[in-house]
Amino acid sequence: xxxxxxxxxxxxLRVGFVTVDDDWRVTFANEExxxxxxxxxxxxxxxxxxxxxxxxxxxxxxxxxxxxxxxxVGFDVRxxxxxxxxxxxxxxxxxxxxxxxxLDVTDRRLGQGAGSAEERAMAARTARMGVLTVAxxxxxxxxxxxxxxxxxxxxxxxxxxxxxxALEAGRVRVVDxxxxxxxxxxRIDGIPLAANTAVTEALRSRTPAFVESTAAFIELYPxxxxxxxxxxxxxxxxxxLIASGHAVGCCVVSFARPRSFDxxxxxxxxxxxxxxxxxxxxxxxxxxxxxRAQGLQRDLLPRTLPSLPAASAAxxxxxxxxxxxxxxxxxxxxxxxxxxxVAIVIxxxxxxxxxxxxxxxxxxxxxxxxxDLELEPAELLGHLxxxxxxxxxxxxxxxxxxVYDPVTRTCSFCLAGHPPPLVVHSDGTVHSPELTxxxxxxxxxxxxxVHEVHLPDESLLVFCTDGLVExxxxxxxxxxxxxxxxxxxEVSRIPYFDVDPPDDGGDLDRLCDHIVSALVPDREGTTxxxxxxxxxxxxxPAADVVSYxxxxxxxxxxxxxxxxxxxxxxxxxxxxxxxxxxxVSELVGNVVRHAQGxxxxxxxxxxxxxCEVYDHSLTTPRIxxxxxxxxxxxxxxxxxxxxxxxxxxxxxDGKCIxxxxxxxxxx
Numbered sequence: 211x212x213x214x215x216x217x218x219x220x221x222x223l224r225v226g227f228v229t230v231d232d233d234w235r236v237t238f239a240n241e242e243x244x245x246x247x248x249x250x251x252x253x254x255x256x257x258x259x260x261x262x263x264x265x266x267x268x269x270x271x272x273x274x275x276x277x278x279x280x281x282x283v284g285f286d287v288r289x290x291x292x293x294x295x296x297x298x299x300x301x302x303x304x305x306x307x308x309x310x311x312x313l314d315v316t317d318r319r320l321g322q323g324a325g326s327a328e329e330r331a332m333a334a335r336t337a338r339m340g341v342l343t344v345a346x347x348x349x350x351x352x353x354x355x356x357x358x359x360x361x362x363x364x365x366x367x368x369x370x371x372x373x374x375x376a377l378e379a380g381r382v383r384v385v386d387x388x389x390x391x392x393x394x395x396x397r398i399d400g401i402p403l404a405a406n407t408a409v410t411e412a413l414r415s416r417t418p419a420f421v422e423s424t425a426a427f428i429e430l431y432p433x434x435x436x437x438x439x440x441x442x443x444x445x446x447x448x449x450x451l452i453a454s455g456h457a458v459g460c461c462v463v464s465f466a467r468p469r470s471f472d473x474x475x476x477x478x479x480x481x482x483x484x485x486x487x488x489x490x491x492x493x494x495x496x497x498x499x500x501x502r503a504q505g506l507q508r509d510l511l512p513r514t515l516p517s518l519p520a521a522s523a524a525x526x527x528x529x530x531x532x533x534x535x536x537x538x539x540x541x542x543x544x545x546x547x548x549x550x551x552v553a554i555v556i557x558x559x560x561x562x563x564x565x566x567x568x569x570x571x572x573x574x575x576x577x578x579x580x581x582d583l584e585l586e587p588a589e590l591l592g593h594l595x596x597x598x599x600x601x602x603x604x605x606x607x608x609x610x611x612x613v614y615d616p617v618t619r620t621c622s623f624c625l626a627g628h629p630p631p632l633v634v635h636s637d638g639t640v641h642s643p644e645l646t647x648x649x650x651x652x653x654x655x656x657x658x659x660v661h662e663v664h665l666p667d668e669s670l671l672v673f674c675t676d677g678l679v680e681x682x683x684x685x686x687x688x689x690x691x692x693x694x695x696x697x698x699x700e701v702s703r704i705p706y707f708d709v710d711p712p713d714d715g716g717d718l719d720r721l722c723d724h725i726v727s728a729l730v731p732d733r734e735g736t737t738x739x740x741x742x743x744x745x746x747x748x749x750x751p752a753a754d755v756v757s758y759x760x761x762x763x764x765x766x767x768x769x770x771x772x773x774x775x776x777x778x779x780x781x782x783x784x785x786x787x788x789x790x791x792x793x794v795s796e797l798v799g800n801v802v803r804h805a806q807g808x809x810x811x812x813x814x815x816x817x818x819x820x821c822e823v824y825d826h827s828l829t830t831p832r833i834x835x836x837x838x839x840x841x842x843x844x845x846x847x848x849x850x851x852x853x854x855x856x857x858x859x860x861x862x863d864g865k866c867i868x869x870x871x872x873x874x875x876x877x
Contacts, residue, residue: 226312371464451487510571520616524718538739539566584859587624598652677740762807
């Protein structure tokens, strides 16, 4: 709502002033308008054309025609009962209706005297101020406030420059400006409130100051003579911005030529300062919260994505809103798992704001924790579903979770309300696997459906959130069709699959940029944040993996050691033979003593040497404290000491115990 002093100024003007919404319902009328309409008091919500006095011949038709043009329009009408001539001006207020002013020009037609010109200028100025009222009410950021003042105040007063400054920690900081060079702004930015300047004096006294020439300015502030040489302005209105009883900043409206300010202009500018102050205070609070939210979101999203033996990836995150100023709940991650497997995840928390960003952070942390526990995709999403459900009925999220195994070249997909991924094969074809989409997290009922898909080497997996493919002009299906077409065109244009080895770092980043440009050409108009994650998968060469079946009896450990010696000799890793023999001997021996067969040993050469022992028992191996006289209980201590890391993962009717060792230098 407009600031009360400003409303009082509008009510007392000699120009009739009315604001109406898009349905021509009155939202404000000043005293002159009420006199002209002969209603005594116009009730808000009254349709303008229901007031008898507006039934002037041709008035409604001209007004509707002018409103349809969507630009300021003025025309003259004869007003009953005495048929005086009034100039009617309409100024569109985007999204809020119209500002309508009525000026009696019977005695002083435009061009018949200076007084007439002044009256008409005042009418136009009043209309602009009504539009400014709405623009400031809709301003969200500090830059929005400055843009509104520059657009509506400067033309109304014939001003050439504007500086809006905010008071921060005892110093005056420039928020934004119009018409001033950088050198000048750098000199006034950060001036202490105690300094002797026009701005600081206006803030300390809380009184507007009007300086009509450079000579007058130098007379008042001789210490700032050099400052005037860097400024193109020669007259100023220094308007302190006071909101909620305290100073929040200063608005300086300036002119390129010397100029005097009449009483009506001073009154109107002073009233405007209160309106600007409230808008700026509200915007500054938003700016602070928004900056914190953006920082939170940056901290919660991965700064870089890992380059793994089985996958390399690139991603983009696009905040919503003008200039990307709205934080949201989209996230993505690439998580290394045991034995070179990799988890790929992308999700979207419904809504925007710091709460959604914080929820996103909780879900991403939960996914990483659950992934480290080697949970199957359906079980992992089941836990996430419980977590989202615990947040309350108004919290929902979508998520796609996939686990790629480079040895079997299969990928297990589990989708909770999320668009399915696209797969780009090395021949350039693009398709979407037939996957069941489960309900969103927070609304789903486990168990979740999981689909396993075989993927050829070097395929691209393309995940995105709905903000990338959905917009005000297209639905999700249309957006996915455009994404498929864009991928096919780009892959055919650039040989992503012809480079050996592929330049993943550059290629995938360029592909991300091309997709974003094609699907979100106007980032200023986005209403939802968006995430894009592209992963290139790499299968493990057949020569780098070997598997052996072992008997479930005491002979198994000896056979395992022999297999290790032979295979490491082939791979040129004899330096690791002794420690690897000890590791597999302990693991296989534990299976023979405590678990069920059959037993399988698998060795994998990658960036590390990976040993896996499979059995058909669901018991979890645990390190325990062995007594001094105990004959056993130290095997897992030895495993932990000899390997870089080790762990257990479970599958249908059994488990796998795995270890990783660093390769010797130069291997």
